Amino acid sequence: MPMKGSGDADLAVVDEFDGGVGWIAYPDETMERASHAVSVDGKIWVLDPLDAPEVDDLLADLDGDVAGTVVCLDRHKRDAAAIATRHDVPVYVPDWMTGVATKLDAPVERFGRELGGMRAITVRDSSLPPWQEVALYDEDGGTLYVPEAVGASSYMRTGTETLGVHPMLRLTPPRRALAGLDPERVLVAHGAGVMADGGRALAEALDSSRGNAPSLYAKSIKSLIG
Numbered sequence: 001m002p003m004k005g006s007g008d009a010d011l012a013v014v015d016e017f018d019g020g021v022g023w024i025a026y027p028d029e030t031m032e033r034a035s036h037a038v039s040v041d042g043k044i045w046v047l048d049p050l051d052a053p054e055v056d057d058l059l060a061d062l063d064g065d066v067a068g069t070v071v072c073l074d075r076h077k078r079d080a081a082a083i084a085t086r087h088d089v090p091v092y093v094p095d096w097m098t099g100v101a102t103k104l105d106a107p108v109e110r111f112g113r114e115l116g117g118m119r120a121i122t123v124r125d126s127s128l129p130p131w132q133e134v135a136l137y138d139e140d141g142g143t144l145y146v147p148e149a150v151g152a153s154s155y156m157r158t159g160t161e162t163l164g165v166h167p168m169l170r171l172t173p174p175r176r177a178l179a180g181l182d183p184e185r186v187l188v189a190h191g192a193g194v195m196a197d198g199g200r201a202l203a204e205a206l207d208s209s210r211g212n213a214p215s216l217y218a219k220s221i222k223s224l225i226g
Helices: 055-060 080-086 198-208 213-225
Strands: 012-017 020-024 034-040 043-047 065-070 091-094 108-111 118-127 130-138 143-146 185-188
Touching (some): 034 055, 034 143
Parallel strands (some): 091 108
Antiparallel strands (some): 012 020
């Protein structure tokens, strides 16, 4: 399987819940890049999206109008500008995130600690390695979105994990940012999300991150040489 799919998308819905939907545009790719749209207080926010012919149909099924697309990781430009332009809305970028805004071919709006009723949580802001990431938490709706620090794709999890901390963060998991949160569901940008008991899955991912690191690294090495 290729790391990233390209060409004509073949959208597969992976997450469905009251007030949101998630899809993978290229289901056969290794990275399992997932996109999401959530409806909060009558506004639809499209998070780190990859485009596909069926995306607008998914958005039409949600409550409200599209308010904007959102880039939650500095390297997740993806198709945020194209979808924003099609819906005549801005791309929203955290006010502290550098670099990515100038690469977006669409109007950009900045946001701080809150976006449309969701709490914006700084997960990582580092230069070594370069990594700027924000999570969005709709506490009333029970939905947490984390774009990169945790994921559910096969290369981010050991066989015993529902969610896994990113391989590069295994020894320094983002406990300060994410520990103590208790969402009903956790959406991620790589793989299908956790639709129930998300708080427990997140806590287990953070708690087991270091202990399971050797198993994950061994799995990664085996897949490279196998």
